[in-house]
Amino acid sequence: MYAHPAVSSAAFLIADPTRAAMLMALADGRAQPAGELAYAAGVTAQTASSHLAKLLAGGLLSVETQGRHRYYRLAGSHVALVLENLASIASVLPGGTVRRTPRSREARELQFARCCYDHLAGGLGVAVTQALQDRAFIVATADKQFEVTHDGMAWFSAMGLDVAAVKPTRRGLARQCLDWTERRHHLAGPLGVAFMTQLCAKGWLRRLKNSRAVQVTPKGWAGLKEELGVDKRTVQTGV
Template sequence: MVSTAALAETAAALGDPARLNMLAALMDGRALTAGELAGVAGVAPTTASGHLARLVEAGLLAVEKQGRHRYHRLASPEVARVLEGLMALSAARPLPQPRTGPRDSALREARTCYDHLAGRLAVGMADAMVARGLLDLSADGGALTEAGGRFLEGLGVAIPAARGRPFCRPCLDWSERRPHLAGALGAALCRRCLELGWVRRVAGSRALAVSPAGRMGLREVFGLEAPAG
């Protein structure tokens, strides 16, 4: 059972704008250096080092060493889930992201939530699967039906054998305020959409652009209309 002191420590680590900006920049699953995160947070490198140490100590960030460089990433998909939930609860504007274009509209349309799809597009895909009896999603959890397994296998999604993380679960979307698909299954569907070229990553952001092939595929497979990327 989580102690009140541990909960307070985690909340305190999150309760700083600079640290939240750093965490938000890592929501696309990337690993960034301290210098890059300092730029995102708008603080000096020495100040960034203190913030990063606090986040690592709180179990929110993990550090990877490659040669002389140290890269920071979110410690787990659960951290991303907490951040997405906080965004959904917050009445404030979305947290800053590196600017690469029409930030707000692009992020609301389609983005990554750590390793799975989010935004209007992801919610629409989840809704379509639920409506067809392929997926069960509720506030208590999620389940893929037998028909849903056949559907995703037909799309070429490698159905994962979840180990150490939930297989299928809802994740409250901060912009749509409704659930999209997360867990190991959500990550597998995201990977397949990238492999098919339906969506592509937007440099410097967790926004996703939908390709012409993606618009056609999403229309034919999920019955969704997506804007041009």
């Protein structure tokens, strides 16, 4: 008997297309009922129930009961990280070519800006993270983390975010997350979550109700341009 984690069990659960679709539908960190997940996966309610039971048993999902309804969510950010990493592998074709051009409007919206378990991802997330590095507000370290500099602490404070009050997890305060559409890193971890929450609170970003896509408001574009030099053209052209 090998004394190793049962990697194959988790891999088997994720490998099924129906279960993978359900997991990706939950990758923004919000809970959803079984009916919504069935619709996202294109299966019947009975089929969805069977798959959800397996995901619960496998530790990939958690469930919360409210009255007569049951709401499912990912078991934690570690599951979202696995999904993002797998998606980044899948975005490379057999010949090694990165799939840069989305095939639908929804895909374009997700590539432009999306929520990755409550932190900002997509082209916008990468552009904002790069701007933070260019201004030396955060510095990438060798252990896949970001370190917040003294100037960064002051800048985040001016944005209404007290970095010292953000509690790190065992994986750190600010983590580098490889973006599956951009193949570059965006800001994740507790600081990434707190930062996106603050941008939404300021009215710069707007999360969509039934999608992982994130919209930038006119106020948001003005603020991102003034504070970080990030504008829509920069994100779209990848400059």
